[in-house]
Amino acid sequence: MKRFLVVVGGLLACWAVVAGVEERLEARQLLEAFFTEQGGWEQAIAALPSDIEDQMRICIACHGEGGNSPNREIPSLAGQNPPYFVEQMLVYQRAARYPEMMHLLSEQMEREGILAAALYFAIQPRRVMGEVDHQKGQQGAALYRAYCIHCHGEDGSGANPGYANLRGQRADYLSISMRRFRDRSERRVSHEMAVATLGLSDQQIEELAHYLAGQ
Numbered sequence: 001m002k003r004f005l006v007v008v009g010g011l012l013a014c015w016a017v018v019a020g021v022e023e024r025l026e027a028r029q030l031l032e033a034f035f036t037e038q039g040g041w042e043q044a045i046a047a048l049p050s051d052i053e054d055q056m057r058i059c060i061a062c063h064g065e066g067g068n069s070p071n072r073e074i075p076s077l078a079g080q081n082p083p084y085f086v087e088q089m090l091v092y093q094r095a096a097r098y099p100e101m102m103h104l105l106s107e108q109m110e111r112e113g114i115l116a117a118a119l120y121f122a123i124q125p126r127r128v129m130g131e132v133d134h135q136k137g138q139q140g141a142a143l144y145r146a147y148c149i150h151c152h153g154e155d156g157s158g159a160n161p162g163y164a165n166l167r168g169q170r171a172d173y174l175s176i177s178m179r180r181f182r183d184r185s186e187r188r189v190s191h192e193m194a195v196a197t198l199g200l201s202d203q204q205i206e207e208l209a210h211y212l213a214g215q
Contacts, residue, residue: 023094024162027086034115045119052120058105059117066124072172079126079168081161082118089114098187126168132213133171140211143204147196148212156212171206171213178205 038044049055059077064070067077077085091097092106106114144156148166153159156167166174179185181193182200197205 023087023090023096024083026090027083028162030086030111030115031083031118045123048116048119052116055113056117056120059121064129066127067121068124068127068129069170069173070129072130072170073176075173075177076126076129076169077121078124079157079165080118080121081158081163081165082115082122083161084158084164085118085121086114087162089117097189126165128168128213130170130172130213133210134214136207136210137214138211140204140207140209143200143208144211147200148208151192151196156215166212167215169212171209174209174212175205178209 035041035044038047053060060067062069062071062074063077064074067080069076088097089106089109092102093109095103097103109117148156149159151159151163152166153163157165177188178193178197178200179202180188181190182197182205184194200208
């Protein structure tokens with residue numbers, strides 16, 4: 001419990017200086033304006049172009065059909081929360097997140113294209129990809145409640161849409177990402193996540209990853 005309180009306190013203390021806050025606010029403003037213009041979520045979905053899947057082929061090439069990734073280094077985009085999706089695309093555009101390829105691709109996208117991609121992938125069903133060790137997952141349940149639930153919610157889908165939906169994400173991708181956050185690798189930079197994963201062992205990270213993948 002003491003550990004959990006320290007983590008939460010750290011998150012709240014650093015909120016105003018977290019890398020990506022500017023993009024988070026901009027993503028929210030873009031979506032609010034877009035939904036207002038379209039008349040709401042359902043209308044925005046209905047207004048997606050008929051060839052939206054063809055437009056998303058460049059994303060699907062790496063992130064898999066329907067946004068379900070076949071690659072341990074690449075996240076599934078299916079079911080991702082639109083505000084988080086848009087925020088990360090803005091971060092990529094500003095070359096503030098690895099890999100370089102995503103910076104080059106996102107630079108070519110207009111705001112309207114990013115919003116359309118966010119909605120398209122948000123409504124795709126997420127399928128479990130890769131192996132899930134349910135025994136490890138059972139061990140990860142308590143860790144999740146201690147370290148992750150504050151931001152990622154009861155079931156991993158995000159306490160609010162500004163956070164990533166981790167539910168059913170590839171376990172191997174989650175494990176790689178959490179280790180990079182913990183080790184402050186240049187490949188994944190987030191002060192929030194660096195604080196949240198501080199002190200987690202490789203085994204605990206594996207247990208958390210398989211818990212989330214199995215949700």
